[in-house]
Amino acid sequence: MPRSAWTDDPATLLKVMSGFVLADVDPSSTPGFEGDKDDGEALLTDAGPEIADLQERLYAESREGGLRKVLLVLQAMDTAGKGGVIRHVVGAIDPQGVKVHGFKKPTPEELEHDFLWRIRKQLPPAGVVGVFDRSHYEDVLIARVRGLAPAEELERRYDAIVAFENELVADDTTVIKVMLHLSAAEQKERLAERLDRADKHWKYNPGDLDERALWPEYQRAYQLALERTATEAAPWYVVPADRKWYARIAVQRLLLDALRRLDPQWPAADFDVEAEKKRLAQS
């Protein structure tokens, strides 16, 4: 048993509502959780099997015609801990029930299509938990900060994203959008660690500092994206991420809440169980 548990549901505390101001969220806070790192790590381990079980039920349901699936969208500044969330939270699920895709700089072919073209190709099938490591939001984040698209096109994209996500929800997808909210100071420490350790050099790219130099511009782009695309159907959650352990249990809880709400059940047999037992006995 964890030594400490949630005192409040993080889903309620972290959800982006009307009037949300990103700058008011403290990246080092731990909303809804009064325990320490050890408590958080114990909780992370303890809750893994329930997530795995619920996903297996969702998968079982899909084998009998169920169409429900989950999509977890992860967005963040570099080093905020997307990878750790995937390893430690999503890693508890059977690999057959998970589809992780990391979106990188678009290829020339991808750029010839609408920005959602490459996104649609990576959507999870029925019964599966899909995870986007970066996503279509890059097309209103780095694209805005770096001026990669005309202003009019950027404006159009917010509405296109809302329409797209409504479509996913209508297609029985539970969409959970998470921004891991890191402080510039904590990023500096994490980048320094990458530079200090030879086994972390591969994670470092000199370009990371160019993006870091645009920190305020990115925060404004996030604020705008959150305002324009937080919907009841596909809500955004801003998760304080200066403490890695907190970000992990918070995302775990969001995923657990979503799966519990789906409440998938083992499907009833679509064959005559007793007749099959007789056939098997004779085989």
Place this chain on the structure above:
Amino acid sequence: MPRSAWTDDPATLLKVMSGFVLADVDPSSTPGFEGDKDDGEALLTDAGPEIADLQERLYAESREGGLRKVLLVLQAMDTAGKGGVIRHVVGAIDPQGVKVHGFKKPTPEELEHDFLWRIRKQLPPAGVVGVFDRSHYEDVLIARVRGLAPAEELERRYDAIVAFENELVADDTTVIKVMLHLSAAEQKERLAERLDRADKHWKYNPGDLDERALWPEYQRAYQLALERTATEAAPWYVVPADRKWYARIAVQRLLLDALRRLDPQWPAADFDVEAEKKRLAQS
């Protein structure tokens, strides 16, 4: 520490060599391992982190231009435990470094193409461990037993498979092909359990018994496939699978051996570390 370890390398003991006879392999044996179930489960848990670490290194290498990847092909009769191997062996790896694909009955579109068309689309990218849950071997197994293709076409496929796998190896893929070898008696018990438990009914299909009735034909088709496609470049391993715990540690060891042989190293920085430290300090 595990209470018991391998006394012999299962890679050597289980590898299909010239003159191999499937019927001579006892599905309830545990070649190379003298411990019991508890020993096996302890070993399974203990070896997980090393697999995860080696895969992360392979992934890191790929970020710096490395092309190496691993493909684990799993073939077996129903209930032999492919799913459990994926959950317990592959599940130890970061989900970002794994690509699992289950091949089902081909779609009408897939049938309009050569049998390898759909296979090629699911190959793992650099740095990733790909897992095929069933594979192109279905096209010489069920296809042979059920007469789904003309005899001439079936003959052609063995050579096509060997050529295809040579191509994968030339493309820096380590190919590990595993047949989980189950006895008909053990399958009967496992099917009975699926019929006894309401939470397992979704895994049962009346068609499973139709395939079971063709057990000898399937064994002959496997024997032939093993003979025709076991190559030095892409070897086959026949893993006794009546004891689930043994099948899991054996496949784990095959995967571990492959990754150890690749011996991936953290890539050296392709930037000036000291210069970056200065840039970061000023940021």
